[in-house]
Amino acid sequence: MNNGFGQDAEIYSVTELNRAAKSLLEGQFPAVFVEGEISNFSRPASGHWYFTLKDDAGQLRTAMFRNRNSRINFTPTNGIKVLVRGRISLYEARGDFQFIAENMQEAGIGELQRAFEALRRKLHSEGLFDAAKKCDIPPLPDHLAIITSATGAAIHDVMSVLARRFPAMRSTLIPTQVQGEEATAQVVSALEKAAAYREAPFDLILLTRGGGSLEDLWTFNTEPVARAIAASPIPVVSAIGHESDVTIADFVADLRAPTPSAAAELIAPDQHEWMQNLDNISNRLATYTMGRIQQGERILSATAKRLRNPAVTLAQYQDRLSSQRRSLQSLTYRAIEDLDIGRIATSLVSATKGRIEDEQARLDRARERLSPPIHHLRALEQSRLNLTLRLSQAADQRLKASTAALTQVSRQLEALSPLKTLARGFSITQTESGNLVSSADQLETGQVVDIRLSKGRASATITGVEREE
Numbered sequence: 001m002n003n004g005f006g007q008d009a010e011i012y013s014v015t016e017l018n019r020a021a022k023s024l025l026e027g028q029f030p031a032v033f034v035e036g037e038i039s040n041f042s043r044p045a046s047g048h049w050y051f052t053l054k055d056d057a058g059q060l061r062t063a064m065f066r067n068r069n070s071r072i073n074f075t076p077t078n079g080i081k082v083l084v085r086g087r088i089s090l091y092e093a094r095g096d097f098q099f100i101a102e103n104m105q106e107a108g109i110g111e112l113q114r115a116f117e118a119l120r121r122k123l124h125s126e127g128l129f130d131a132a133k134k135c136d137i138p139p140l141p142d143h144l145a146i147i148t149s150a151t152g153a154a155i156h157d158v159m160s161v162l163a164r165r166f167p168a169m170r171s172t173l174i175p176t177q178v179q180g181e182e183a184t185a186q187v188v189s190a191l192e193k194a195a196a197y198r199e200a201p202f203d204l205i206l207l208t209r210g211g212g213s214l215e216d217l218w219t220f221n222t223e224p225v226a227r228a229i230a231a232s233p234i235p236v237v238s239a240i241g242h243e244s245d246v247t248i249a250d251f252v253a254d255l256r257a258p259t260p261s262a263a264a265e266l267i268a269p270d271q272h273e274w275m276q277n278l279d280n281i282s283n284r285l286a287t288y289t290m291g292r293i294q295q296g297e298r299i300l301s302a303t304a305k306r307l308r309n310p311a312v313t314l315a316q317y318q319d320r321l322s323s324q325r326r327s328l329q330s331l332t333y334r335a336i337e338d339l340d341i342g343r344i345a346t347s348l349v350s351a352t353k354g355r356i357e358d359e360q361a362r363l364d365r366a367r368e369r370l371s372p373p374i375h376h377l378r379a380l381e382q383s384r385l386n387l388t389l390r391l392s393q394a395a396d397q398r399l400k401a402s403t404a405a406l407t408q409v410s411r412q413l414e415a416l417s418p419l420k421t422l423a424r425g426f427s428i429t430q431t432e433s434g435n436l437v438s439s440a441d442q443l444e445t446g447q448v449v450d451i452r453l454s455k456g457r458a459s460a461t462i463t464g465v466e467r468e469e
Contacts, residue, residue, distance in 0.1 A: 015092065022090035025097075029088040034099060035107055036060065037081050040213040051076065052213075053084065053099065062086075064101035072104055078214035079113030082106055112214055116221050119248055123223075128230045128252050135235040135254045140269055141204040143170045145194040145234070147187065150175035152468070153210045154239075154260040156438045161264035166271045168411075170200070178209040183219040191228040191236075205232065206267065207249060208239040208260045217241050220249040229253055239263035278402065285398050293388055428452040440467045 012020065036053030043049055047066035052059050062084065064072075076082065086101040123129065144162075148154045150173060162169055174194060176186040187207070194205050207229070209217075219225060220240045226248045229236050235254040240247045243258035250256040257263035429437040430450045437449060443465050451458045 014095075018090060018092040018095050021095075022092060025088045025090055031085065031087055031102075033083060033085050034060065035081065035083050037079065037111065038076050039078050039215055041076055041078050049076065049101075053082075060099050061096065062099045062101050064104065068102050069104075074106055076104070079116070080106060112218065112221075116248070119221065119223055119226070120251065123226055123248065123252065128226065133230075137235055137237065137255050137267070138203050140166075140274070141169060141267060143172065143200050143202045143204075144267065145172055145174055145197070145202040145205045146208070147174045147176055147190045147194065147205060148208045148260075149178045152178065153439050154208045157210075157259075157261045158206065158208065158264045160436070160438060161261050162268050165265065165268040166274070168271070169268055172200075172202070177219075179212065179216045179219055184222045184224055187219060188224050188228040191225075191232055195233055202234055204267065205234050205236045206239065206263055207236055207253065208263060209241065210260065211241040211245060217245060217247055220247040222248070225249055226252045237263050237267060278405070282399070282402050296383075296388065425454075440465050 034053055036055050039052045039054055039059075041049070041051040047069075049064040049069045051062050051064075053062050054060070064086075082104050083106075084099070084101045085103045086099050089098055089100050090096065091098055127133065146155065146158060148158075155173060159171070162171060174190045176190045177183040178187070191205065191207070194202050207220075209220075217240060220238070229238075229249055229252045236252075237255045237257060238247070238249045238253035239257040239260045239262065240249055241259075255266065257266055428451070430452070431437060431442070432448055432450065435442070437443065443449070443462050445462055445465060447462045449460050449462065451460055
């Protein structure tokens, strides 16, 4: 039976075929010049350079080894156009077609970089980057909108940091594509949706994604996204790519963070510091209230000590007046016995009347002198009572507010407890060494992992790994 295989056909092993193809390519293209735009540039610790040369229709994987790139007098970056001399080769171990660069010079900035610079200048001239237009970031957001891919590494990094620093913070994911043809429209729609959300309004937006090439991040260098950020009534924090990646969105946003994890650190306060600050404020309020009450009591006590009892003072003057009257009556009786009754009577009446008027005047003056202290004392007492009441009410109101805030935080902490998250069907995956698994890059086929569920644990063996590019 003829199965299509010739009996005399030469059979290659994979290695032999790769080696033959490599020899053919290198013999056919011993040295060529290629012009293209750099993207996906990386420089690992080995010192070699790896990047992609591209034009409108194709891409070429390129490597430039350390002994060659050390002679280059400029630093390649994504988006610039270069002229490269090198040779075509094939990496035998994987059968990868690649270009080995031996020399390189700049050929001008690429189309994407030119578009970036043009838009940056345009928006800057319109004032979209002005610091005066930036909104303040709330110190403790009540409801955070996270605009990113639902399957990317960024959302896992952000949620991990939020759970560690302030698990009671409410956050809602508004999923969107972060690269590709539809990404720009979806990001703009997500920003508008966050601004229009009324059920539980957002007071902060985090716009984020992981790292990538200039092309991967290009959604965040488009004019519609930039203008949507500028038009947002809600403050926007941008965290696009790695620290070295800078996008137009970063310029327009109210705050730029170098990475998604760093953004979460900036947004979420430390829960332990926050609770300590709340305790300190409560203690200071209680100390202030007690101090004001004690100060009022000291003033009242000192005033009372300086004043004599008004009733006792008046009684003393009344007794003295009565004594004077009795003395005058006694003198009158004795004078009547010894002197002329008419003359003495006239003199006695005059003297008695004068003494009585003098004593009455002294009594009136005493009353006038005592009257202001009495009113002052009553005013001080009323002021003390009013102050005590106001301080007591203020302390009660502050205590109720602090108690309500603490209750709310406690409920939010309970609502966002990792155990409740597990109860909703989620799980926590750890390596055998106890490290949390948040990315497929941490896993290898055949690796044993520990899975924590809402009730109990399980062990699993990785049979396959699919990594995101």
